[in-house]
Amino acid sequence: MYIIISGINEMSKNLAINLLEHGDEFIFIDNNEKKIKKNEGIFGFVNQHGNSYSKETLIDAGIERANFFIAANGDDKINFVSSQIAKNINSKIFNIILINDQSNIDIFKGNDFDFIIKSNQITADTISSIIENNTILHLFTNTDSHTEIIMIIISENSNYIGKTLNEIFLPNDSKIIAMINSSGNINYDYSTDLRVLDKILIQIPLKDEKTKLNFLNEKRN
Amino acid sequence: MKITIIGINEITEHVIRYIEDIYENIVIYDIQISADLKNKYKSKNNITIIEHNDIEKDLLSISEKAERLLILTKDDVKNIFFYYKIRNFNDDLKLLVFINDFSLYEIYFEKQINVINQIDLEKENLLTRLNV
Numbered sequence: 001m002y003i004i005i006s007g008i009n010e011m012s013k014n015l016a017i018n019l020l021e022h023g024d025e026f027i028f029i030d031n032n033e034k035k036i037k038k039n040e041g042i043f044g045f046v047n048q049h050g051n052s053y054s055k056e057t058l059i060d061a062g063i064e065r066a067n068f069f070i071a072a073n074g075d076d077k078i079n080f081v082s083s084q085i086a087k088n089i090n091s092k093i094f095n096i097i098l099i100n101d102q103s104n105i106d107i108f109k110g111n112d113f114d115f116i117i118k119s120n121q122i123t124a125d126t127i128s129s130i131i132e133n134n135t136i137l138h139l140f141t142n143t144d145s146h147t148e149i150i151m152i153i154i155s156e157n158s159n160y161i162g163k164t165l166n167e168i169f170l171p172n173d174s175k176i177i178a179m180i181n182s183s184g185n186i187n188y189d190y191s192t193d194l195r196v197l198d199k200i201l202i203q204i205p206l207k208d209e210k211t212k213l214n215f216l217n218e219k220r221n
Numbered sequence: 222m223k224i225t226i227i228g229i230n231e232i233t234e235h236v237i238r239y240i241e242d243i244y245e246n247i248v249i250y251d252i253q254i255s256a257d258l259k260n261k262y263k264s265k266n267n268i269t270i271i272e273h274n275d276i277e278k279d280l281l282s283i284s285e286k287a288e289r290l291l292i293l294t295k296d297d298v299k300n301i302f303f304y305y306k307i308r309n310f311n312d313d314l315k316l317l318v319f320i321n322d323f324s325l326y327e328i329y330f331e332k333q334i335n336v337i338n339q340i341d342l343e344k345e346n347l348l349t350r351l352n353v
Contacts, residue, residue: 053297053298053325054322054324055324055325055328056324076302077298077299077301077302078298080301080302080305081297081298081301081302081325084301084328085325085328088328104306106309107302107305107306107309
């Protein structure tokens with residue numbers, strides 16, 4: 001997983017520690033050079049100096065290959081615009097946004113904002129849990145048939161462990177192609193219990209671009 | 222006709238030159254306004270300059286009083302955010318947003334937001350965008 005974190009603060013640093021423990025790759029974006037220098041002493045050279053609402057800065061930070069963008073600044077204006085720009089560059093990115101002022105919550109709606117967390121609810125654990133439970137790789141998009149093939153990797157925190165593929169809710173018109181177990185063997189028996197690091201290949205309709213990540217959340221709750 | 226502007230700076234002054242003979246009532250809000258600017262427009266009867274220390278919190282009432290609203294601060298992020306915040310509670314108000322950074326301008330132009338940039342800030346275009 002490659003994660004871009006906009007804003008260096010205590011919460012985002014704790015999140016980065018969690019991500020390191022899970023072996024995820026991440027980069028911070030911040031326009032404060034002092035914060036970046038200090039961060040380098042903790043995490044090394046995983047910092048991009050600049051504004052996260054700048055297209056150029058986001059591209060330099062690798063937004064085009066990123067799986068998650070986390071807007072964790074103390075300013076809702078920056079979180080709002082940077083999430084929109086991130087999604088504009090990489091439509092497949094999953095945006096997680098921190099809202100500092102509750103009165104702004106109504107404007108964070110639409111496809112640019114995948115997951116919203118209020119500042120009074122946020123912990124680094126909350127965000128890392130969202131990331132670790134949504135281990136999805138986009139493998140192939142077929143624009144002729146308007147479908148996409150994705151791979152779901154069962155993480156150690158997944159609630160699917162011990163369940164069968166038949167128990168997983170999928171968007172309408174989805175098709176399970178195969179299950180690859182943690183030893184690398186392809187399994188077409190969908191009544192087998194899922195285990196950590198099992199991989200599921202699924203074909204889903206392109207119109208379910210948003211649904212495909214949300215169904216994991218829905219199932220967890 | 223009445224127009225409300227948020228932000229006073231050199232772009233605003235440029236815009237005022239185009240619209241001061243068209244609009245009977247021009248109301249301009251900003252957090253801090255220099256004495257020079259206040260004096261400059263003191264003699265203009267149709268221009269009112271209001272120093273307001275929390276425009277963001279008061280966007281609802283500012284937009285309720287407006288017939289047309291031009292968001293012209295020097296901060297692109299603030300302008301974009303103000304646009305969405307106002308749109309959230311007022312879908313009908315004629316809004317025009319200034320975005321200085323060209324890559325941001327292009328993105329929001331594609332989103333079909335009524336945006337303007339330094340490159341298209343000619344009188345004809347501005348008045349068309351303001352839908353005079």
